[in-house]
Amino acid sequence: MKALLNILQGFKTVKSAGRLVVFLYLINLGFSMILAVPMYNSLAESLGRSQAGENMARGFDYLWWEEYRDRGHGLAATFGPSVIGRGALLNNLEGLLQMKWTELPAEVLAAFLIYILLHTFLAGGVLFLYREGPSGFSLRRFLDGALGYFPSFLGLTLLSWVFFFGVGFLLVPQLTELVRNISANSLTEKAGLWAGLAASLATWVLFMLIQMVFDYARIKTVLEERRNIFRAFAEGLAFSLKHPLATLCLYSILWAAGLVLSVVYVVLQESLAPSGPGGALLAFAGQQVFILGLVGLRCWTYAAELHLARFFRT
């Protein structure tokens, strides 16, 4: 109930500063465009004046793609038939939970790192604005908050990496080994499949919990003006442990909303796939609405968590 109430309040807060969501979305789009330009050039150079271009305009030319993949390096290595619809989402989910993101090309990893640091910076502005209440979006106030909290937030991000990468680089290989051992003497692949799914689920839950605790650490930093990152982390952890039901419910509901949004997006993207320039435009529009929704959900999570933290403080 408390979770639902604060989710509702969080929604009102996000709505009152709707331009903030658009601003964050535009940063995502702009940042992605920086990499999209070389990707476009690479595709245009390969497809340009070949019949493969005509085939790829109509559908997917598998023969062309194999050639492109075999010769491609860097960004080109990230292009394939699975960038459409469900594939794009599953690629990223598997990349995260099985730490396959480490196999991405260096330029993509560099972009991820810069974007994560940029997001660390922006998170201060978001929480600062939401703390101040429903007074709309002001870039100046946003930047004040972002700059003011960046050192603490950067420290928290680096501290969170200890946990994230501890799970990713120490626990995940252990779980993989455990799955291998479970399936090693099995006469059916089912044991390994279920064990693998359980291992991925466990990794996912741990990642979510780490993110949630560090969300509250950031919120404590902003609400209580904590500048000591270890104290902020301790308070975030203590808050999550003290109110497990409310914190987990709130977090899970908003994650479930993200899942629903993703499923709707995949269904629409895969069922409405017209060819021609109109189709490309429609696909682009659909993607942008989806990304806008995801950005909005992240803001909504922050706002709802902020309200929950305030709720229990009072």
Place this chain on the structure above:
Amino acid sequence: MDVRLDTARKVITGREVLMWTNTSPDTLKSLWFHLYWNAFANNATTFMTEGGASRQDPVRHFKKEDWGWIRVDSIKILKDPALEGFDLKPSLTFQYPDDINDMDRTVASVDLPRPMAPGETIVLEIRWEGQVPRPISRTGVINDYYFLGQWFPKIGVYLDGRWNCHQFHGSSEFFADYGTYDVRLTLPASFVVGATGRRLELTRNADGTACHRFTQDSVHDFAWTASPRFLEYRQRFDFAPGRTSEIILLLQPEHRRLKERYLKAVMSALKQASLLLGDYPYETITCVDPAYNSRSGGMEYPTIFTAGAGFLDPEGSGDPEAVTIHEFGHNYFYGLLGSNEFENPWMDEGFTTFLESKIYDLAYGPRTYTRTYFGIPVLFRGVTIPVESSGISEVRRTAGRDVMQRYAWHFRDEESYSANSYDKGEIMLRTLERLLGEKTFAAMMRDYSRSNWFGHPRPKDFYETVSRHAGRDMSGLLDQFIYGAGVCDYAVGRIDNRHPQPLRGWLDGKLLENTPLPGSAQAFESEVVVQRLGDIRIPVDVLVKFKGGRTLRETWDGQYLWKRFRYRGRAPIIQAVVDPDFKLVADINRTNNSLSREPNGLAPWKWTVHWLGWLQHALEFFVIFGG
């Protein structure tokens, strides 16, 4: 053979009566045998050392009982009044004809007490014992699933004045001579058994065991499998009135839902292969769905083969259909023709891979692109995989490391063996099919197949058949594929269109100064340059398209590195395509085979948009690491 499997000790005890005739023109002083389970006896065998670290990995934690071996206890002469009961075992010597590894015990010879004349027949009684290995490759036991291949002392092939009896290698399959097998297998009655040939008898014994008797004529090996978990299904396949074969499917219980798909795949393979290569002549074909972790999947033996499947494999993904068709197909090139997989691996794997993709395409159409996430296969319905893509990526990336015609264990690495033996062989045949035309090619393949049944064909037999059906000497073309490491890559280099230059200078006694030719404002001088970027030279067609819809078809012999085609007319060239009918499946770069004057602007935009969607989501997704 009379064989008993002790499932508690995982040991086989066998007695084999071998009747062998010297069909060569030579007088023989020794007999050679394969003792292939010794490949799994320790980590110093040729098989173990050839695979490098990857092959050593599974044996790192082997216990005493996991290693496999075969021990011959006696080889006695029978039915020879002068030498009845003479034991050849004391003269048994391990041989290593393929390398210098004296730790390898996979081939052995025994000396004959007297020379064996051409046409003479010898009868031997061989007693042996074998420890069933934990599976590393193709054979062994895991829990109560047994797959037993290369498991008994098998005589080598005496051919061309020598014993053609190779050691057990990492990257090779097998070669043996034809014979009639009559085998009694005794093991616990709870086991479901499948084997080469037809089951004649099943006797239940008082001690809880059962004896299965299998026989088969005209095969060069005998393999069998046993597991209490198998579900057994049988289906009759009619070639023609009175001509039938029985399909026996041994299925893992968790793959019950794949039963119909397995059966359909075997029936499609039987039907199409019989049309292409001659009616399958045996009474049975047994398809084994292997147990997970048994490392026995995807392997062929006479009239029995293993496929492989995942219980979630969706229709359209090609699994388990493709591997089923492939392994069945081996029953022709490995089974009926008896190609030497050690020395000419492409003559089995290349032909079989070609047959697999041809039959799959005929029976099911193109496959759908499938990716596995978290162990679950996911189909991408909008992306189909054309048959022309089969193997071309491997050829593009790897085949140039070697030439096709090499001994299987001589290839630079496993990838090169695979790319040259499987993929390049398949692509050579598909290219040949399109160059000769489907009808000629089909007649050629049927002829090659039928005239070499039980014949151990060599490359020259294939050359001769191709040239005969093509009506010309095809060795120049075949040599490029079989003995060359070059690639096939044709390209359209450029297209130029321009208006004729005004005339300057003397013409017909008149001095002209920038005088336009009549009609030159509307005329174009156009040219297309086509190039050969690879070493393989094959005559190729070039299609030239002009504005307005007119097309011209040219032919180029491909001998030089490039060729220019020039035209003068009222319409400019808008597109040129080299090999427009896609005959040269071996072309490793199809993208450069066509060139248009105007680029297609939509495709890069469309696919950048899709890729952008992935990237935006990835960025948003991975911010979990940063708030």
